[in-house]
Amino acid sequence: MIRTALALVLAVLPAACQREERQARPSPVGGESREEVALVSLSPGSAGPVVATSGKAAQFEGNAYHLSQGKKLFVWFNCNGCHGQGGGGMGPALIDDRWIYGAAIENIVQTIREGRPNGMPSFRGRIPDDQIWELAAYVRAMSGNVPSSAAPARSDTLHPRPAENRTDPSPPVAGGLVPPGGERAQ
Amino acid sequence: MPAKNFASTRYSELSEITPETAKDLRVSFTFSVGVNRGQESSPLVVDGTMYVLSPYPNILYALDLTKPGAALKWQYNPKPEAAAQGVACCDVVNRGPAYADGHLFFNTLDGNVVSVEAATGREAWKTKIGNINIGETMTMAPLVARGKVFVGNAGGEFGVRGWIQALDQQTGKVAWKAFNTGPDADVLIGPGFRPFYDSDKGPDLGTKTWPPGAWEQGGGTVWGWLSFDPELNLLYHGTGNPGPWNADQRPGDNKWTSGLFARDPDTGAARWFYQWSPHDLYDWDGINEQILLDMTWNGAPRKVLVRPERNGHVYILDRTTGEVLAAKPFHPITTTTGVDLKTGRLQYIPEKKPEMGKVMRDICPNASGAKDWSPSAYSPRTGLLYLPHANLCMDEEHLQANYIAGTPYLGSETRMKAGPGGHRGVYTAWDVAGERAAWSIKEEFPVWSGTLVTAGDVAFYGTMDGWFKAVNARTGAVVWQFKTGSGIIGQPTTYRAPDGRQHVAILSGVGGWPGVIVSADLDPRDGTGALGFLNAMRDLKEVTTKGGMLYDFALP
Numbered sequence: 001m002i003r004t005a006l007a008l009v010l011a012v013l014p015a016a017c018q019r020e021e022r023q024a025r026p027s028p029v030g031g032e033s034r035e036e037v038a039l040v041s042l043s044p045g046s047a048g049p050v051v052a053t054s055g056k057a058a059q060f061e062g063n064a065y066h067l068s069q070g071k072k073l074f075v076w077f078n079c080n081g082c083h084g085q086g087g088g089g090m091g092p093a094l095i096d097d098r099w100i101y102g103a104a105i106e107n108i109v110q111t112i113r114e115g116r117p118n119g120m121p122s123f124r125g126r127i128p129d130d131q132i133w134e135l136a137a138y139v140r141a142m143s144g145n146v147p148s149s150a151a152p153a154r155s156d157t158l159h160p161r162p163a164e165n166r167t168d169p170s171p172p173v174a175g176g177l178v179p180p181g182g183e184r185a186q
Numbered sequence: 187m188p189a190k191n192f193a194s195t196r197y198s199e200l201s202e203i204t205p206e207t208a209k210d211l212r213v214s215f216t217f218s219v220g221v222n223r224g225q226e227s228s229p230l231v232v233d234g235t236m237y238v239l240s241p242y243p244n245i246l247y248a249l250d251l252t253k254p255g256a257a258l259k260w261q262y263n264p265k266p267e268a269a270a271q272g273v274a275c276c277d278v279v280n281r282g283p284a285y286a287d288g289h290l291f292f293n294t295l296d297g298n299v300v301s302v303e304a305a306t307g308r309e310a311w312k313t314k315i316g317n318i319n320i321g322e323t324m325t326m327a328p329l330v331a332r333g334k335v336f337v338g339n340a341g342g343e344f345g346v347r348g349w350i351q352a353l354d355q356q357t358g359k360v361a362w363k364a365f366n367t368g369p370d371a372d373v374l375i376g377p378g379f380r381p382f383y384d385s386d387k388g389p390d391l392g393t394k395t396w397p398p399g400a401w402e403q404g405g406g407t408v409w410g411w412l413s414f415d416p417e418l419n420l421l422y423h424g425t426g427n428p429g430p431w432n433a434d435q436r437p438g439d440n441k442w443t444s445g446l447f448a449r450d451p452d453t454g455a456a457r458w459f460y461q462w463s464p465h466d467l468y469d470w471d472g473i474n475e476q477i478l479l480d481m482t483w484n485g486a487p488r489k490v491l492v493r494p495e496r497n498g499h500v501y502i503l504d505r506t507t508g509e510v511l512a513a514k515p516f517h518p519i520t521t522t523t524g525v526d527l528k529t530g531r532l533q534y535i536p537e538k539k540p541e542m543g544k545v546m547r548d549i550c551p552n553a554s555g556a557k558d559w560s561p562s563a564y565s566p567r568t569g570l571l572y573l574p575h576a577n578l579c580m581d582e583e584h585l586q587a588n589y590i591a592g593t594p595y596l597g598s599e600t601r602m603k604a605g606p607g608g609h610r611g612v613y614t615a616w617d618v619a620g621e622r623a624a625w626s627i628k629e630e631f632p633v634w635s636g637t638l639v640t641a642g643d644v645a646f647y648g649t650m651d652g653w654f655k656a657v658n659a660r661t662g663a664v665v666w667q668f669k670t671g672s673g674i675i676g677q678p679t680t681y682r683a684p685d686g687r688q689h690v691a692i693l694s695g696v697g698g699w700p701g702v703i704v705s706a707d708l709d710p711r712d713g714t715g716a717l718g719f720l721n722a723m724r725d726l727k728e729v730t731t732k733g734g735m736l737y738d739f740a741l742p
Contacts (some may be wrong), residue, residue, distance in 0.1 A: 081594020119272020
């Protein structure tokens with residue numbers, strides 16, 4: 001009996017010891033990954049838009065360390081000044097389901113790097129590339145679009161809403177420049 | 187000009203619309219400004235033409251009132267930079283154009299001042315004086331006097347350094363520029379500067395009342411109302427909040443923020459200064475309107491300046507010296523015990539000071555104040571000041587603020603809420619001489635529109651759920667109301683039209699700081715959004731939608 005239990009524990013142990021992989025050394029400050037992403041789903045032909053991404057997303061999405069760093073940087077780079085804790089203000093809301101410039105992490109990376117025409121500043125050369133990825137991953141966490149096991153669990157703020165790991169997922173809806181707003185967010 | 191006159195009384199001599207006749211008011215025409223953002227502007231009527239200015243992208247329209255339906259005469263689009271929307275703190279509003287000598291003058295969100303020929307809509311000049319890359323925008327209505335156009339910047343939430351500038355009315359060339367923080371030479375403080383109180387005397391207080399260098403990001407912007415006294419030749423302008431909101435990062439009185447300057451309009455030289463909120467703790471910009479009145483005070487005739495202030499008091503100042511004659515509260519206050527009339531100083535309650543890492547609850551008034559920019563009106567017939575205002579409190583926690591040029595410089599999180607009573611807005615008739623409220627009307631939402639009062643003893647204002655109301659100026663009884671398409675945060679205008687009738691016009695289109703939840707589709711689940719205003723306005727989406735429509739009314 002004891003032997004069986006031991007065998008079971010030994011069998012489970014390797015899985016329990018699985019830890020998140022991440023590169024200890026970030027990519028060079030000046031470098032940036034190349035993301036060929038589309039802003040829309042519309043493209044001539046039935047295949048959809050042609051995209052080619054670096055694959056860097058896999059390192060950042062669902063990684064608790066990077067999400068936690070992103071949450072810290074969100075305040076340090078004053079993102080919260082415009083976007084609040086996700087409800088928005090000078091900038092659009094980030095906890096809702098509408099994505100004006102695309103919901104993929106690569107889209108968000110591009111939004112932070114390049115800026116967007118109606119007020120989003122360009123942070124290229126102001127924020128190291130890996131930190132842009134951390135911010136983008138965290139922005140997806142704000143609307144519940146990362147694994148809850150990796151999302152930050154605590155907010156050192158006025159607690160306007162539950163922490164990210166308790167945020168219900170809101171599947172992205174492509175927004176466009178004039179979102180069909182007006183109705184109260186559900 | 188939006189304020190009707192240099193004294194900013196917003197009082198009209200027209201008397202055709204009265205409490206008895208107002209019930210017959212009918213729509214005479216409407217006009218869509220084509221922009222569904224907050225409409226804080228005031229329509230202007232000059233010689234049979236109405237001029238209407240939209241929020242960003244700041245399109246100016248001229249409507250021919252002699253033609254049926256007020257035909258569009260021309261439109262002028264200054265094509266401001268779209269990126270400017272990202273550094274506008276509280277919706278992309280504009281508070282109106284000004285008219286003088288055949289030209290209209292207005293500011294664009296991206297920091298241009300424009301002069302347009304009234305007859306043709308042709309641009310006479312355009313001068314860029316604001317820089318969006320450091321967070322400067324321009325939203326205020328210019329004041330034109332003595333051949334100069336007076337304008338100021340906004341951006342107190344971005345760590346900008348506040349200024350006012352005078353541009354030559356003919357050429358658009360900058361005649362003078364005065365900063366509201368920094369060395370005396372920059373503030374245009376010289377030998378002619380004679381403030382009334384000792385705390386405003388001494389060299390370079392604009393640097394000495396700050397930690398080293400902090401004045402460079404110290405705020406003190408000029409995004410509100412200007413008044414002018416031609417007899418004294420003094421220009422009056424308030425100064426905005428100090429930056430950042432986290433007051434522990436800027437120990438000192440933070441001159442010359444949250445105060446009032448009297449300046450020589452010809453040179454910009456400061457004549458006196460008074461600080462409403464020294465070392466402001468709560469984002470209490472000092473930029474509201476100043477109504478210039480001549481009244482008897484304690485038996486003697488005085489030239490006074492009346493200021494309903496964000497910190498919750500109606501002030502009466504001697505406008506020749508800057509002496510505070512009176513300051514009485516018109517809003518529930520938990521943060522101060524009033525103004526010491528000997529020193530002129532606002533008395534804070536130390537226990538209510540927000541701290542880092544601690545939530546301070548029930549701060550009244552809130553950050554947008556007992557009364558924000560929405561201008562009041564004064565009737566010499568009733569002696570009452572008609573005050574559109576709020577009834578709001580807030581919880582606040584301070585955080586470390588990082589200065590990154592062109593991004594918000596706050597160090598604060600807030601969530602706002604209704605004040606005692608649960609209503610969020612009030613329209614108060616304030617007896618100026620008696621220093622008390624004569625009557626008041628409670629409103630569900632903050633009263634964010636301007637107001638006007640007429641010789642017919644009717645006052646007009648609008649609500650954020652879309653009602654445009656006429657009230658009996660003596661009793662406060664609502665004598666007429668009309669539901670417009672969207673919430674109202676604009677400034678009403680009344681005028682005699684070419685048809686000989688008295689008309690009244692208002693822009694409908696919700697927005698501004700409290701209404702940005704609707705105009706920018708914000709998510710109310712985060713109460714700290716819109717700098718904390720989302721918490722107080724969660725239900726606005728249930729009662730109104732975006733809009734941008736001018737409504738004009740007249741008696742049949």
